[in-house]
Amino acid sequence: MFDARKLRDDFPILRRQIHGKPLVYLDSTATSQKPQVVIDALTDYYSRSNANVHRGIHTLSEEATALYEGARAAVARFIGAPNPHTIIFTRNTTESINAVRHAWGNRHIKAGDEIVLTEMEHHSNLVPWQMLAKEKGAVLRFIPVTENGELALDELPKLLNEKTKLISLTHMSNVLGTINPVKAVIQEAHSRGIPVLVDGAQSVPHLPINVMDLNCDFLAFSAHKMLGPTGIGILYAKEALLEEMDPFLGGGDMIRDVWLDHSIWNDLPWKFEAGTPNIADAIAFGKAIEYLEKLGMPAIQQHEQTLTRYALSKLQAIDGLIIHGPKEAEKRGGVVSFEIPGLHPHDLGQLLDEQGIAIRAGHHCCKPLLRKMSLIATARASFYIYNIEEEVDALVDALRKAKEVFSVVSRR
Ligand SMILES: Cc1ncc(COP(=O)(O)O)c(C=O)c1O
Numbered sequence: 001m002f003d004a005r006k007l008r009d010d011f012p013i014l015r016r017q018i019h020g021k022p023l024v025y026l027d028s029t030a031t032s033q034k035p036q037v038v039i040d041a042l043t044d045y046y047s048r049s050n051a052n053v054h055r056g057i058h059t060l061s062e063e064a065t066a067l068y069e070g071a072r073a074a075v076a077r078f079i080g081a082p083n084p085h086t087i088i089f090t091r092n093t094t095e096s097i098n099a100v101r102h103a104w105g106n107r108h109i110k111a112g113d114e115i116v117l118t119e120m121e122h123h124s125n126l127v128p129w130q131m132l133a134k135e136k137g138a139v140l141r142f143i144p145v146t147e148n149g150e151l152a153l154d155e156l157p158k159l160l161n162e163k164t165k166l167i168s169l170t171h172m173s174n175v176l177g178t179i180n181p182v183k184a185v186i187q188e189a190h191s192r193g194i195p196v197l198v199d200g201a202q203s204v205p206h207l208p209i210n211v212m213d214l215n216c217d218f219l220a221f222s223a224h225k226m227l228g229p230t231g232i233g234i235l236y237a238k239e240a241l242l243e244e245m246d247p248f249l250g251g252g253d254m255i256r257d258v259w260l261d262h263s264i265w266n267d268l269p270w271k272f273e274a275g276t277p278n279i280a281d282a283i284a285f286g287k288a289i290e291y292l293e294k295l296g297m298p299a300i301q302q303h304e305q306t307l308t309r310y311a312l313s314k315l316q317a318i319d320g321l322i323i324h325g326p327k328e329a330e331k332r333g334g335v336v337s338f339e340i341p342g343l344h345p346h347d348l349g350q351l352l353d354e355q356g357i358a359i360r361a362g363h364h365c366c367k368p369l370l371r372k373m374s375l376i377a378t379a380r381a382s383f384y385i386y387n388i389e390e391e392v393d394a395l396v397d398a399l400r401k402a403k404e405v406f407s408v409v410s411r412r
Pocket residue numbers: 029030092093094095122124125170172173174199201202222
């Protein structure tokens with residue numbers, strides 16, 4: 001049974017006080033907190049099994065290899081991938097997308113080709129494509145975002161033509177919380193033979209995802225946003241695509257044979273994992289996945305939806321506060337961006353921090369989207385498995401106090 005109150009005990013950081021107040025952590029969209037099992041997996045690995053993988057025939061190396069490859073199998077199981085060999089360990093979502101840019105894009109994108117993105121992309125799913133487009137003379141096109149913070153999907157068919165070579169879009173907006181209908185986009189794209197990359201940085205941690213059901217061609221996500229350590233990320237791709245892609249990094253481990261003048265690439269997935277990988281963090285990520293699996297992703301999604309509905313209703317009751325993103329709670333994940341006109345989000349963030357409440361204030365690495373919304377920054381509260389209604393109440397109380405403080409200051 002999912003019990004947010006009970007599972008909070010598994011997260012040592014939630015016992016911290018900030019400025020003498022209990023920590024209220026509402027910034028999981030940036031990075032999640034870690035349960036003790038994940039923290040222990042790191043120290044266990046370094047205290048008991050540390051050795052390089054795939055190289056030695058001694059016991060420790062075999063143990064490390066089994067743990068590392070076991071984590072890959074856990075990731076494959078978690079997203080319903082047909083085969084662990086379709087799971088590539090990277091550093092994060094950003095590196096996964098850049099890997100596709102190089103390993104797939106170099107071969108497939110030519111002058112005049114078009115890549116379709118959306119106006120709500122994180123810089124991680126925009127800048128790599130800008131770089132590729134500049135290098136190759138390709139063109140970027142964008143699915144617009146509506147006033148309600150949704151994708152204007154009726155525009156999609158008009159954006160697609162015989163020059164379109166890729167669609168790359170976020171599954172869930174880290175600013176607006178919008179859950180995009182990626183399955184419909186993929187169906188439309190595939191009917192025209194166009195592959196789709198899904199940026200799952202915000203969806204894989206929060207929603208049940210099955211890559212076979214979605215039928216996406218590429219999926220990128222980060223461990224640190226789903227209870228795992230920083231420095232480890234995933235690129236999933238369909239096996240046929242991975243087979244025909246060239247490696248984007250050369251070096252040890254990614255080769256089967258080497259001569260002075262040429263080399264033959266290793267099998268999947270090692271072809272894409274040059275050099276000593278991030279063994280410890282991959283193993284700890286495997287533990288994070290087991291933890292999420294025990295809770296069940298449908299239960300996690302339901303918990304976050306309930307909390308988001310509660311937060312939206314409480315925040316809407318604050319006089320003058322503006323909430324960005326879809327009006328309908330069912331179209332959102334657990335991300336709420338808001339502003340209090342006249343109160344800069346950074347000042348708000350600082351006033352909340354004094355109350356022990358961690359939110360994010362800024363452009364959230366989505367500058368073009370904020371520019372479209374005529375904003376420079378927003379305040380953003382985001383929720384995960386360990387957040388509870390009392391924390392939303394604490395946020396709302398602190399916002400009311402911040403408004404009072406600010407009106408007192410501005411009257412002086
Ligand atoms: C939608 C989205 N895509 C990509 C990223 C980049 O993730 P990372 O910094 O782990 O590479 C983020 C991070 O916040 C995100 O929210």
